Amino acid sequence: MSGAPHELLARVAAIARRAGREILEIYASGQLASTAKADASPLTAADLRAHRLILESLHELTPEVPVLSEEAVHTRFAQRSQWRRYWLVDPLDGTREFLSRNGEFTVNIALIEGHAPALGVVHVPVTDMSYRGLPGVGAWRERAGARAEEIHVAARAGGPVRVVGSRSHRGDSLDAFLARVGPHELLPVGSSLKFCMVAEGAADVYPRLGPTSEWDTAAAHAVVTGAGGTVSRLDGEPLRYNTREELLNPFFVAYGPGDRDWLALLR
Numbered sequence: 226m227s228g229a230p231h232e233l234l235a236r237v238a239a240i241a242r243r244a245g246r247e248i249l250e251i252y253a254s255g256q257l258a259s260t261a262k263a264d265a266s267p268l269t270a271a272d273l274r275a276h277r278l279i280l281e282s283l284h285e286l287t288p289e290v291p292v293l294s295e296e297a298v299h300t301r302f303a304q305r306s307q308w309r310r311y312w313l314v315d316p317l318d319g320t321r322e323f324l325s326r327n328g329e330f331t332v333n334i335a336l337i338e339g340h341a342p343a344l345g346v347v348h349v350p351v352t353d354m355s356y357r358g359l360p361g362v363g364a365w366r367e368r369a370g371a372r373a374e375e376i377h378v379a380a381r382a383g384g385p386v387r388v389v390g391s392r393s394h395r396g397d398s399l400d401a402f403l404a405r406v407g408p409h410e411l412l413p414v415g416s417s418l419k420f421c422m423v424a425e426g427a428a429d430v431y432p433r434l435g436p437t438s439e440w441d442t443a444a445a446h447a448v449v450t451g452a453g454g455t456v457s458r459l460d461g462e463p464l465r466y467n468t469r470e471e472l473l474n475p476f477f478v479a480y481g482p483g484d485r486d487w488l489a490l491l492r
Contacts, residue, residue, distance in 0.1 A: 230344065230359055233286075233336075238346045238355050240282040241332045242369070244275040245350030248317055248332070252350070271323060272296055275316035275332060283312050283334075290336075293467075295440045302470040310338050313466065315440040319416030328352070329415030335443035340465040345447025347417050356421045358444075358451030364424055378454040378481025379426040385409045386485070389419040389428035391435065398434035398476075405490045420445030423479050424452035430480040430487055437474045439466050446479070454481040459491050 251271040276296040283292050293300060294314040305311070312334065317323060319330030328351035336344040347356040357373070358364040367373035385408040390399055403409055412428055420442070422428040443466055446456045456464050456479045464477050480487045 230362065234344055234346065234357050234359060236286055237283075237334050237336075237344065238348065238357055238367070240279060240286070241334050241346045241348035242353070242355060243282070244278050244316060244332045245348045245353070247271070247274045247278055248323070248330075249350050250274075252323065252326075269317070269320060269323065272317040272320060276314070279314050279316055279332075279334060283314075287312075293440070295438065305467055308467065310336065310343075311467070313337050313342075313440050313443045315417075315438075315444070318441055319418075322415035327415065329418055331416045331418060331445075333417055333440065333444035335447055337443060337466045340468055341463065342443045342447035342450070342466070345444035345451075347421055347444050347448055349418065349421075356424065356445070356448045358424070358448035360447055360450040362451060364448050364451030364453075366421075366425060376425040376452050378423060378449070378452050379429055380482060381484050382429040382482040386430065387412060387428045389414055389422050389431045391415070391419070391433075399432060402432050402434070402491055417441065417445035420449050420456075420479050423454055423481050424448045426481060429482050430478060430485075432478045432487070432491055433474075434476050434491075437477075439472045439474060442474055442477075449479050449481075452481070454479060455483075457488070459488060461488055 248271040276294055290310055291308055292312040315333040318333050322329040332348040334346045335342045345358045353369045355367050364376050365373040366376050386406050388409050389412045419431045423431050449456055458475050458477050478487050
C-alpha cells in the first residue's frame with residue numbers, strides 16, 4: 226500500500242482508531258446515558274467525543290475539505306451542493322448497539338468525490354479491527370499490530386444464501402425478500418458491520434429496506450466496492466451522496482456474488 230490515496234487512507238484509519246479509543250473509555254466506564262435527538266435516535270457522550278476528535282483531526286489533515294458529520298448536519302444544501310469533495314462522518318454508528326453493550330458499533334469516515342465514496346474507513350472499537358476501502362483499487366482489514374490483509378467479496382452465492390440484516394431494524398419487506406431468496410441463513414448484525422461482512426465474503430447480500438442516512442453507509446460503501454462488490458439502489462442505479470436537501474438514502478442492496486439477480490428478488 227503506497228502512494229497518495231493509500232497514505233491518506235492510513236492517516237484516516239489512524240484518526241478512526243483514536244476516535245474508537247475515546248468511545249471505549251466511555252464504554253468501559255459504564256456511563257452510557259443517552260439523550261434523544263430530534264429524530265428520537267439516541268445520542269451519547271461517546272458520539273460527541275468521537276465527533277470532536279474526528280472533526281479536529283480532519284481539519285488538521287485537509288483544512289480545505291469540508292466535513293459533514295451526523296452530529297453536525299446544519300450545512301444547508303445550497304452550500305453543500307457546491308462541494309466537489311467532502312468528508313462524510315458517523316462518529317458512532319450503532320448507538321443502540323453501544324447502549325445494549327453488544328460491541329457491534331463502528332466509527333465511519335468517508336471521503337466523497339463527485340457524489341460517490343472515493344475512500345472509506347470503518348473501525349470497530351471493541352475488536353480494534355479496521356476495514357479500509359479504495360473503490361477501484363482494493364479493500365483491506367487490519368487489526369492493530371498486524372499486517373493489513375486484502376479482502377474480497379464472495380465469488381458465488383452458496384446454499385443457503387447468507388443474508389445479513391439489521392439487528393435493530395427489521396421490517397416486513399425483508400421477510401418478503403427472504404421468502405423469494407429460498408434457502409438462506411439470516412445473520413443479524415448491528416451498524417455498518419453488515420457491509421463489512423459482505424466485503425470480506427462472510428455474507429452474500431445485505432438488502433436494506435428501511436431508512437438509513439448517508440453517513441451510515443458511505444464509508445462501508447467504499448469498503449464493499451473496493452472489495453469488488455456492488456451497492457445499488459433498487460432501480461439498479463448506484464447509491465449516490467449529497468444530491469438533495471434530504472440526507473436519507475433510498476432503499477438499497479449491497480452484494481458480492483454476481484451469480485444471482487438480487488435486484489429482481491427485491492422488486
